[in-house]
Amino acid sequence: MPDAAERLVNLALYLASSRVPVTANECRSAGLGYPDEQDDATFLRMFERDKDALRAAGLVITVDRDDESESYRLDPAATFARPVELTPDELAAVRAVTAALSADPGFPFTDDLALALGKLGTAGVAGPLATADLPNDADDAQPHHARTIAEAVQSRKTLTFGYTNSAGEQKRHTVDPYGIFFREGDWYLIGCDRDLDAVRTYAIGRVADLGVNAERPRTPDFERPADFDVTRHERLPFEYGLEQVAAQVRFEPDVAWRAERLARGRGTLRELADGSALWDVEAGDLGRLATWIVDEGPAIHAVGPPELVYILETGLRAVADTHG
Template sequence: MDKLERLTNLLLVLLEAPRALTMREIVDQVDGYPAGEAACRQTFERDKRTLREEGVPLETVTVEEREGIQGYRVRPERYYLPELGLSDEEQAALNLAVAAVRLDTGSSRDALWKLGGAEHDPAPPFAALPALPALPALHEALRTRAPVSFGYRGRQRRVDPYGLGFRHGFWYLLGRDRDHDQQRTFRVDRIEGGVERGEPDGYAVPAGFDLGAALPDEPWKLGEGEALRAQVLIDRARAPLVEAELGEDAISERRDDGAVVVTLEVTNPAAFRSWVLGFLEHAEVLSPPELRSEMVAWLRGEAGPDGSGPDGSGPDGSGPDGSGPDGSGSERAGPDGDRGAP
């Protein structure tokens, strides 16, 4: 008997049992466990861990208090999805939603079937959401308020998750970095290896936390770095476009010739560089000096022979894999000379 069959039988036994069962009672009803006591217990412990990692609400209770014997159960009311009582109109809307946004794994289709939806020939989706290995663990950590730890850019991070958001084609985790005691943003596809969860109820999300407000739309704000106050001069040919894009509040100065100066808060310099380069000779970085110097270096040909910069990113601020600085995969043409965007 393979592991999947044993786990399936184990789950069915736990769901159908009228009370909590001891390990010995479970092993007597479920085939596939080794004969030896130590090997049997080791396999059973692995099976318990697997079920819980997959989201099964497996409970451990004391069935005989005097002897301290542990029992295990899965309450059907906690495992099965309750009857939602969706109307025909609501089920139709659900079908439309699943047709419009599709997950890479096909889990949206499976969930639709569980909710009573019908199977139809697939239609081209309006959007496709990437399915990442770290997402299930992060969602579970958010649900149970469990701190997490994971590798990110070569360092181990310990984070209290506050929320998960989707921007520019990528998932982002927002939370408190325990080692720095600061709120940080992490791009989920850049998490290295697995996500380890701590004990449930290990933290509290701050009162009034607003994921929408905390996760900005502007890609140059989606970074971990210290915020820099950047000023960019936009000439009169592009000034109306920039004002429409950023709003009047971003304009810090209007010049007599029709040009404007915009002030931006930058935590992702590569995304900022990509945005500026999109204006070709119509934009000039005024400050801070480090952002201006970096832009001048790019425009004076200090990019690599393949067009990438010293950090391996593309001349538009994209990553080595060709993705945009915000992960969107967008591309912008750079200027031909050293004039304009510095």
């Protein structure tokens, strides 16, 4: 008897090469590998699973129904990809980033990325030298958890997990996952904590004993807010805090070009008459913003509010005095 993978390939080829829709019973009797001794109910369950597996691989199987039965066919236009034309720079960029990430065990989607490249026809050809080492530590659970959570985000299934916060307190959470993002070596989950009834951000590296609601796997557990956008939650370190304060930071003309890169889409940037860039941004922690200004400098200045300038000046004076 063929193994299950052979049966799936046979079914795919049968559907792809049939000129007319075929019924489940025609598939069963076509010698694709369904066991002869199976009863009808067992066969139908296996056939449903097989169709799901083929759909997950990218085959679009449509169903024709009449009063008596259902029949199936492959929709070629919806199934097969058209060639993609990339410029030499685009092709080099795709090859570089995918070469780096495909070999990084810290990237959660390596297998899917390899299959995507195979479909695009960009795999298997040597590209520029590139490598990646994304995760913050050797915790190999983080990419695995990130992938599981990303799938739950798409299927809208509720998660349960243990979580250790920055104070070392452990607690179990039930969360409707809305999105995930990566920053500086760590993946983060944004979701609605059902116990708090509030949207929270969790460092995935602190997640343990992760579970996905297995009940009614094809039915979403929740609705994501229609206006949800993960990029709005991808904050800079000084943006975290209970009270948001409007702050202004100035980049001198020589480094004004850095403003867009450092702002990372947060706040608003405008060019001043002298060529410098003024950044209006909300800060939840002015102390951390002051630190950020020094860290990312030189030629970056605090403009306001006065508390920010005061924190910066007081801190600098303390440093100068201590080292005098």
